[in-house]
Amino acid sequence: MHQSTSAPPAARPATRTAAHDRCPAAAAADPTPCDGPPDAATLVDREGREVAGCIQHCARLLPGLDGARVHPFVPTPRALDIYFRASELPPFAWEIGR
Ligand SMILES: [Zn+2]
Numbered sequence: 001m002h003q004s005t006s007a008p009p010a011a012r013p014a015t016r017t018a019a020h021d022r023c024p025a026a027a028a029a030d031p032t033p034c035d036g037p038p039d040a041a042t043l044v045d046r047e048g049r050e051v052a053g054c055i056q057h058c059a060r061l062l063p064g065l066d067g068a069r070v071h072p073f074v075p076t077p078r079a080l081d082i083y084f085r086a087s088e089l090p091p092f093a094w095e096i097g098r
Contacts, residue, residue: 025053025061030094040077042071059085064092066071 021040035056042052045058053061059082062068070079089098 015068023053023057025051027057027059027061027092027094030057030060032094034062041074041082044071045070055081055085060089060093063089065086 022034023040024045026032026034034054036054038054039052040054041058042050043058043062043065044050045065049071050071051061055078058070062070062082063086070082074082090096
């Protein structure tokens with residue numbers, strides 16, 4: 001009789017909660033969920049450091065990053081969406097409950 005040599009099923013990855021399943025641009029203190037893919041856009045700060053994120057979190061992060069901009073490779077309509085959203089937010093909007 002053939003005996004199975006298969007290993008026991010691997011443990012499934014832990015179910016991630018929404019708070020831990022956000023894009024890299026989401027600030028730890030910002031409770032808002034992502035809006036769109038986690039690599040929808042990229043921000044570049046004045047030192048040239050890049051951070052990818054969803055539209056929502058790029059827009060929320062941008063006002064608090066002095067001298068930052070949307071990466072030039074981001075499609076224009078998407079970049080404008082980020083700038084328009086960011087223009088209505090103060091830096092670190094989550095600190096005042098926005
Ligand atoms: Zn996000």
